[in-house]
Amino acid sequence: MVTTDEVIDTRRRILDVAARLFREQGYAGVSLRAIAREADMKAGSFYYHFASKEDLVVDVLNEGIRAVRDSVERAMQSLGPDADGSTILRTAVHAHLTSLLRLSDYTSANVRVFGQAPEGVRVKALATRRGYETFWDDLLGLAQRRGGLRGDADLRVARLVIFGALNASLEWFRPDRGSIEQLADSYADLLWRGLRPEALKS
Amino acid sequence: MVTTDEVIDTRRRILDVAARLFREQGYAGVSLRAIAREADMKAGSFYYHFASKEDLVVDVLNEGIRAVRDSVERAMQSLGPDADGSTILRTAVHAHLTSLLRLSDYTSANVRVFGQAPEGVRVKALATRRGYETFWDDLLGLAQRRGGLRGDADLRVARLVIFGALNASLEWFRPDRGSIEQLADSYADLLWRGLRPEALKS
DNA sequence: TGACCATTCTAACTAACGTTAGGCTACTCT
DNA sequence: AGAGTAGCCTAACGTTAGTTAGAATGGTCA
Numbered sequence: 259m260v261t262t263d264e265v266i267d268t269r270r271r272i273l274d275v276a277a278r279l280f281r282e283q284g285y286a287g288v289s290l291r292a293i294a295r296e297a298d299m300k301a302g303s304f305y306y307h308f309a310s311k312e313d314l315v316v317d318v319l320n321e322g323i324r325a326v327r328d329s330v331e332r333a334m335q336s337l338g339p340d341a342d343g344s345t346i347l348r349t350a351v352h353a354h355l356t357s358l359l360r361l362s363d364y365t366s367a368n369v370r371v372f373g374q375a376p377e378g379v380r381v382k383a384l385a386t387r388r389g390y391e392t393f394w395d396d397l398l399g400l401a402q403r404r405g406g407l408r409g410d411a412d413l414r415v416a417r418l419v420i421f422g423a424l425n426a427s428l429e430w431f432r433p434d435r436g437s438i439e440q441l442a443d444s445y446a447d448l449l450w451r452g453l454r455p456e457a458l459k460s
Numbered sequence: 461m462v463t464t465d466e467v468i469d470t471r472r473r474i475l476d477v478a479a480r481l482f483r484e485q486g487y488a489g490v491s492l493r494a495i496a497r498e499a500d501m502k503a504g505s506f507y508y509h510f511a512s513k514e515d516l517v518v519d520v521l522n523e524g525i526r527a528v529r530d531s532v533e534r535a536m537q538s539l540g541p542d543a544d545g546s547t548i549l550r551t552a553v554h555a556h557l558t559s560l561l562r563l564s565d566y567t568s569a570n571v572r573v574f575g576q577a578p579e580g581v582r583v584k585a586l587a588t589r590r591g592y593e594t595f596w597d598d599l600l601g602l603a604q605r606r607g608g609l610r611g612d613a614d615l616r617v618a619r620l621v622i623f624g625a626l627n628a629s630l631e632w633f634r635p636d637r638g639s640i641e642q643l644a645d646s647y648a649d650l651l652w653r654g655l656r657p658e659a660l661k662s
Numbered sequence: 663t664g665a666c667c668a669t670t671c672t673a674a675c676t677a678a679c680g681t682t683a684g685g686c687t688a689c690t691c692t
Numbered sequence: 693a694g695a696g697t698a699g700c701c702t703a704a705c706g707t708t709a710g711t712t713a714g715a716a717t718g719g720t721c722a
Contacts, residue, residue, distance in 0.1 A: 306698085419621070451656055452653045453651055493709085664721105675712080679709085680706100
């Protein structure tokens with residue numbers, strides 16, 4: 259057989275399986291033997307591809323952020339530079355939710371597992387997370403400077419609220435009980451208009 | 461000595477210790493021996509007070525919701541019936557955050573541990589959670605019917621966004637780097653006014 | 663004082679975990 | 693054809709987990 263990417267395929271298979279299991283059962287809930295079983299190998303063979311369980315989960319977490327960031331970046335690029343604030347917000351929210359809830363087990367594994375993982379893992383997966391946060395801060399900052407977002411809005415607070423709200427949807431969203439598009443629209447609409455009645459300005 | 465509440469005190473001590481440790485280290489990160497050590501007893505003695513670790517964590521989780529609900533209910537009652545929407549929102553947000561971030565290890569343990577706990581635990585702690593969600597739905601619904609909140613706002617979405625945003629603060633908030641009051645004000649303000657520029661109405 | 667009972671401790675069990683050493687297999691390349 | 697090695701497997705190690713049985717402790721009350 260071809261030897262070139264045989265190993266890489268196996269490694270990818272392990273990562274895919276691990277992402278799915280971590281997403282479903284959390285960090286401590288997934289044993290190495292379970293990962294090996296789902297990847298059609300024995301537990302010992304795992305160590306030919308990864309140095310430890312912690313190394314594996316670090317890779318899963320970082321790939322999760324890479325995927326969601328890629329998703330949002332592409333969506334932004336498809337917008338053109340003159341999109342208004344509402345469109346930017348809705349599109350970014352939609353892209354993030356799509357990666358989290360439909361496309362990537364890696365992204366959902368990150369959201370679910372990051373807070374459960376041992377400190378050493380979190381340290382090695384923090385920079386990527388921070389980078390994604392900065393990416394959103396830049397995104398919102400640019401839109402605000404162009405007048406697309408309320409000028410006196412605290413964008414750090416906005417990002418924290420947005421991240422908290424979007425990522426929490428992982429815990430309750432079921433694809434058969436609502437579409438991601440509708441969810442994204444609802445979330446973006448609330449974040450856009452707020453809860454204040456439109457008639458008055460108090 | 462008095463025998464009447466000696467046992468109850470010990471039981472409470474175990475619960476307090478467990479709530480703190482769960483809050484700090486998550487479900488799987490806390491061993492029964494660690495709980496026993498912090499509660500000044502040996503691991504075996506624990507089983508005189510609880511049937512299992514799962515039973516213990518169920519009690520911790522439910523107490524966490526009881527505490528935060530009590531906090532928000534009291535704050536609401538202190539408002540008087542003619543408070544406007546902005547005040548209601550800010551007060552409820554502040555009360556929730558206070559219980560989560562300052563007053564109760566039980567509440568923070570619930571937020572942190574619920575998603576990590578085994579299914580059996582989650583089932584037994586779900587009703588209390590649902591009850592608290594309904595309490596917020598009623599709270600927001602009443603305010604909306606009185607004209608205090610935007611009439612066409614989807615309140616289920618609002619509650620999901622609020623819960624997601626508030627509870628996520630547990631992961632990053634540090635008391636020495638900002639006050640809960642300021643945080644609550646910022647969150648409530650964003651949720652109230654949204655990100656749309658105030659000049660236009662698009 | 664002595665019986666009783668509530669509470670705690672000691673010591674162990676079983677199961678599961680991450681990890682490792684060393685052997686087997688089958689393909690590659692000379 | 694034979695040497696070398698990449699990839700996987702077998703079998704085990706040491707640790708830790710939740711849990712349990714039974715002994716010890718110490719206060720209460722007849």
